[in-house]
Amino acid sequence: MPRKNNIAAKIIDNFSEYLSIALALIAIFGAAIYYLYALNWAGIILTLILSGAGLILYHRFQSAEEMKTNAAEIETNVIKTETSAAIPDKPAWWLLIFYVLIYFGLLALLWSSRSARALISPWQVVDHGFFWLYSFASLALILILVKKSIGAKIKLAALAAHYFLSFSVALIVYEIGYGFDPFIHQATMELIVAKGFVWPKPPYYLGEYSLIVVISQISGLSVYFLNKIFVPALSACLLPPAIYNFLKANLIERTTNGTKSSSGAKYLTVLFSLILTFSPFILTTPQNLSYLFLILTVLAGLRRASLISVFLLALATAAIHPLTGLPAIAWAAWLIIRKNRGRLQEKTAKIVAALIWLFSALTLPVALFWSDGRNWHNIGGGLRALSEPLQKLIASPGTAGREDWLLNLVYFLAENYNLFLILLIGAALFYFYNRKRNRQTPEAYHSLIFINSGLVIAYLLSSQIKFTSLIDYEQAAYAERIPIVIAIFFLPFILLLLNRLLAEIQNRPRTERWLWLIFGLSLLVASLYLSYPRFDKYWNSRGYSTGASDLAAVRSIAARSQSPYIVLANQQVSAAALQEFGFDHYYETTAGPLYFYPIPTGGPLYQYYLAMVYKNPVSANLDGACALAGVDEAYLIVNKYWYQSSRIINEAKLRASEWWTINNEVYIFRYAC
Numbered sequence: 001m002p003r004k005n006n007i008a009a010k011i012i013d014n015f016s017e018y019l020s021i022a023l024a025l026i027a028i029f030g031a032a033i034y035y036l037y038a039l040n041w042a043g044i045i046l047t048l049i050l051s052g053a054g055l056i057l058y059h060r061f062q063s064a065e066e067m068k069t070n071a072a073e074i075e076t077n078v079i080k081t082e083t084s085a086a087i088p089d090k091p092a093w094w095l096l097i098f099y100v101l102i103y104f105g106l107l108a109l110l111w112s113s114r115s116a117r118a119l120i121s122p123w124q125v126v127d128h129g130f131f132w133l134y135s136f137a138s139l140a141l142i143l144i145l146v147k148k149s150i151g152a153k154i155k156l157a158a159l160a161a162h163y164f165l166s167f168s169v170a171l172i173v174y175e176i177g178y179g180f181d182p183f184i185h186q187a188t189m190e191l192i193v194a195k196g197f198v199w200p201k202p203p204y205y206l207g208e209y210s211l212i213v214v215i216s217q218i219s220g221l222s223v224y225f226l227n228k229i230f231v232p233a234l235s236a237c238l239l240p241p242a243i244y245n246f247l248k249a250n251l252i253e254r255t256t257n258g259t260k261s262s263s264g265a266k267y268l269t270v271l272f273s274l275i276l277t278f279s280p281f282i283l284t285t286p287q288n289l290s291y292l293f294l295i296l297t298v299l300a301g302l303r304r305a306s307l308i309s310v311f312l313l314a315l316a317t318a319a320i321h322p323l324t325g326l327p328a329i330a331w332a333a334w335l336i337i338r339k340n341r342g343r344l345q346e347k348t349a350k351i352v353a354a355l356i357w358l359f360s361a362l363t364l365p366v367a368l369f370w371s372d373g374r375n376w377h378n379i380g381g382g383l384r385a386l387s388e389p390l391q392k393l394i395a396s397p398g399t400a401g402r403e404d405w406l407l408n409l410v411y412f413l414a415e416n417y418n419l420f421l422i423l424l425i426g427a428a429l430f431y432f433y434n435r436k437r438n439r440q441t442p443e444a445y446h447s448l449i450f451i452n453s454g455l456v457i458a459y460l461l462s463s464q465i466k467f468t469s470l471i472d473y474e475q476a477a478y479a480e481r482i483p484i485v486i487a488i489f490f491l492p493f494i495l496l497l498l499n500r501l502l503a504e505i506q507n508r509p510r511t512e513r514w515l516w517l518i519f520g521l522s523l524l525v526a527s528l529y530l531s532y533p534r535f536d537k538y539w540n541s542r543g544y545s546t547g548a549s550d551l552a553a554v555r556s557i558a559a560r561s562q563s564p565y566i567v568l569a570n571q572q573v574s575a576a577a578l579q580e581f582g583f584d585h586y587y588e589t590t591a592g593p594l595y596f597y598p599i600p601t602g603g604p605l606y607q608y609y610l611a612m613v614y615k616n617p618v619s620a621n622l623d624g625a626c627a628l629a630g631v632d633e634a635y636l637i638v639n640k641y642w643y644q645s646s647r648i649i650n651e652a653k654l655r656a657s658e659w660w661t662i663n664n665e666v667y668i669f670r671y672a673c
Contacts, residue, residue, distance in 0.1 A: 016241035020296055021058055021309060023211060023234075024316035025051040030210025031319040035203065039213050040196035047214055061308055092149050099140040099158065106133050106165060110172040118547030118572065118641060118665070120535040122173040134528060135521050137162070138271070142517065145267035146506070155267050156240050164236035166274055167281045169532055171232050176546050176579075181285045183546070183575035184599070186227045187582045189213055193223060198583070205286040207319030231288050235281040238292065242299050243270045246492065247499055249303035265503035269495060272502065275523045276494070277417070279531040280484070287481065290321035294488050297328045301335050302444055302492050310335055322367055323478065327455055327485050330360040334447050353450075360454030365461035368478055410526045411538045421487065428493035431500065448489045455486050543572075544641055549665040550576035554597075556660070557635050557668060566596050566629045568609035568622070569637035573666075574599050587629045594629055604628060612636055613643075617652040617669070626673030636669040 029050040033043045113126045141162055145155055170178040177183060185205070191198050192213050212226045247266040280288045297313040314332035318325025334356050341349045413420070432445065462479040505516045533541035554577045557567060564587070567577070574597040577585075585596040591604060598606035608625040615621070622634045636656070638648050649667050653659055656669035 016238055017245075017309070018055070018059075020238055020242075020293075021312055022051065022055050024293070024312045025054045025058075026214055027207035027211050027316040027319045028312070029054070030214055031206035034192075034197065034206050034210055035201055038196035039192055039210060041217070043196065044214050044217050047210065048218070058308065058312070062306060092144075092147050095140060095144055095147065096150070096154070096158075099137060099144060102133055102137040102140060103161060103165065106130065106137060107172070109133065110169060113173050114175045115173060116175040116548035118544040118550065118639065119174065120541050120544055121533045122169050123529070123532065124535055126169070126173060131525050131529070134165075135525055137165070138521055138524050139517075141271060142268065145271065146264040148264075156244060156270075159240040159244075159267065159270050160236050162271065163240055163274070163278075164233060166278060166528055166531075167232035167236055168229075169528075170282050171228055174545050176548065176551065177228065177575070178545055179283050179285075180543075180571050180575050182227055182283060183578045185209075185285065186223055187578040189216075189223045189227065191583055193217065204322050205320070207316055207321075208284075208286040208289050210319075211289075227284050229284070231281055231284040231292065234289075235278075235292050238296060239273075239281075240270045242296050243273060243495060246299040246303045247495060250492075250496065251499060265499050265506060268502045268506075269499040272498060272520055272524070273495065275520075275527045276421075276491075277527055277531050282531065286321045287323070290317050290324035291484065291488065293317040293320060294324045294328050294485065295491065297331060298448070298489060298492065301331060301447075307332070307336055307339060323364065323481055324485055326363045326367065327360055327451060327489070330356055330363075330454070331447070331451050331489070333359075334451065335444070338443065338447065357450065357454045360451050361457040362461075364455075364458040364482065365465065368462050368465050407536060407538055410529060413523075413526055414530050414539075424494060424497075425487075425490045428490070428497040431497045432493050445492065448492065452486050452489045455482060455489070458482055459486070544639070546572045546575045546579070547665070549662045550639075551580060552662045553637055553666045553668055554580050556662065560670075561633060563633055564596075564629075564631045565633040565635060566605065566625055566631055567598075567635045567637060568605060568612055568625065569597060569635075570609070570639060570642065571598065571601055571606075573597070573637050573639070587631070589628050589630070591628065596629070609636075612652075613638065613648050617648055617655065622671050622673060632673050634671045634673055636671065638667045638669070640665050640667070 026047060030039065030043075030047045033039065033047050033050075037043055039047070109127060109130050113122070115125045117125075119125065141158055144150055144158055185208070188198055188205075189209055189212055192209060193216065208230075212223060212230060215221065216223050216226055244266055247269060251266070280291045293313055294317050297310055297317055300313055301310045311332045314325070314328035317328040334353075337344075337349070337352050337356065344352065429449075459479060459482040462482060465479070505513060508516070533543065535541060550573045553569075553573060554567075557565070558581070566587075567573075569577075574595075577597040578599070583595070586593045587596065588594075594603075594605065598609050600606070605625060608621060611621045617636060617638075622636075626632065626634050636652060638645055638652065642648065645667075652667070652669045655671075657672050658670040659668060661667050
């Protein structure tokens with residue numbers, strides 16, 4: 001009985017670690033079973049059995065590793081002890097209550113701002129007082145984090161709650177949903193739930209699909225709900241303990257006067273890491289989930305976790321999205337080789353290192369080239385073309401307008417973000433390699449730079465691939481994700497520098513601390529504002545969300561139509577069709593299966609839609625679309641917010657067989673082909 005209690009206590013104490021490994025196992029086994037078979041109930045049960053067995057083996061392996069580590073530490077007398085935190089005193093409890101009250105006030109304010117309208121930005125409907133309340137909540141949290149009488153678990157729980165609040169603005173405000181890709185993934189997963197699989201089976205995204213489908217089936221929660229909340233909630237649960245445990249394992253710092261650095265600096269580092277931007281974690285997509293797992297993989301490799309942990313997290317990252325997973329596998333492979341290099345001859349070790357570097361440099365461009373049809377005509381060459389990606393990263397410093405000093409300051413940070421990030425990485429590297437008391441072996445950190453040098457080559461090569469299946473302004477999207485992967489591999493250096501800075505600030509005079517506090521809170525609020533789509537005097541994010549009128553429009557057409565039809569509309573209306581009908585409406589054409597709404601934006605129907613709204617909305621432009629799909633009925637949907645919508649609507653009224661409107665926001669035109 002005591003043994004069972006010890007196991008339970010260990011799992012509770014390391015809950016975030018076991019949760020991340022459990023999810024990684026489900027992603028790995030679920031992806032494999034789905035690809036080889038299906039995720040029906042038999043596939044789900046098999047996934048859970050294999051994942052459960054894997055988690056038990058992982059626990060036993062971890063316990064054996066800890067016993068070896070503890071024995072070695074006892075022998076060398078270097079066991080580190082940490083005094084348990086005292087029970088919070090009365091003032092600390094009042095501080096926690098104050099934070100909780102503000103926190104729920106912020107959630108209530110967001111909930112009261114929920115909207116089913118087509119929005120460009122959540123800040124269009126959220127009261128500006130939200131930013132002041134967020135500042136007060138952050139201030140209260142800072143006071144909690146530096147309070148020695150409050151225990152570590154409470155501090156990490158408060159940080160997780162604050163992360164979730166920061167990540168959930170779009171989740172709460174956009175009543176129907178935010179973005180376009182989540183609708184596609186939601187429809188795919190709902191089809192998997194209904195049929196067990198979707199054909200054809202691509203070898204990517206399966207990790208996320210497996211996680212959400214399995215959790216949905218065993219919990220009863222809808223795919224729709226999980227698809228909205230999964231990445232924001234999971235990131236909030238896993239990132240704070242991952243960052244804190246990394247700092248705890250790597251820092252034996254001392255301040256300039258020789259006193260030990262305050263442990264509060266580690267918690268503050270977790271909080272102020274939000275300044276770096278958190279836009280990938282506000283939306284559930286396979287790419288964003290893979291960023292989360294890559295961060296976990298990188299930090300696990302640097303906090304002396306077992307290599308099995310790193311390897312499982314890397315495999316899960318690859319199962320979720322190969323663009324992030326392939327570098328994660330290169331990182332795990334390098335750590336394994338580094339640990340076992342004593343068993344290899346020097347020449348063999350160098351050859352293996354060279355192969356890993358080539359893997360990190362070449363697999364991404366080769367994978368992207370292969371996925372685009374292996375067409376050599378889609379590769380743009382020349383030294384000039386190779387320099388363009390770097391010019392995008394190191395753009396000339398910009399400034400915003402001068403109408404509003406506060407927004408001007410915010411957009412000065414936004415427009416120079418890449419430059420500031422490069423300077424920050426440079427400063428972090430300089431600090432790391434020049435500190436006088438570096439008591440850890442920095443070799444693992446050399447590995448980060450080693451992998452990143454290969455990823456820079458991968459970025460330059462991938463930037464030359466033109467994805468003809470995508471619309472022009474989306475063709476660079478895949479290559480532009482590689483710098484985010486590079487930044488994640490540099491994240492540990494940034495965290496160490498930020499921790500050092502915060503530790504020094506804590507030992508400055510009170511006036512200086514308050515000035516730094518105001519500056520830090522300003523950066524937190526600016527990061528919150530900039531991490532979401534914006535519509536203000538300086539910036540127009542342009543992309544509207546799917547609104548209630550879009551849903552009403554697709555329902556209206558379905559109710560009126562008596563024969564097969566196609567619809568020409570923008571991508572947010574197409575997202576509404578996906579939400580309503582899933583992937584049930586396809587036509588077999590000479591160009592392959594054709595969805596009855598324009599998906600993707602690089603597909604033929606969207607090109608016909610662009611011809612209708614940018615050239616002339618005449619029935620002649622529909623003939624090709626109708627002939628392609630083999631239908632006799634077509635519809636044009638024009639949103640009132642579309643560029644020159646009044647002109648398009650007036651011209652379409654003259655030529656359409658029939659037209660009607662939804663709330664004077666969406667106009668629908670019927671054409672007989």
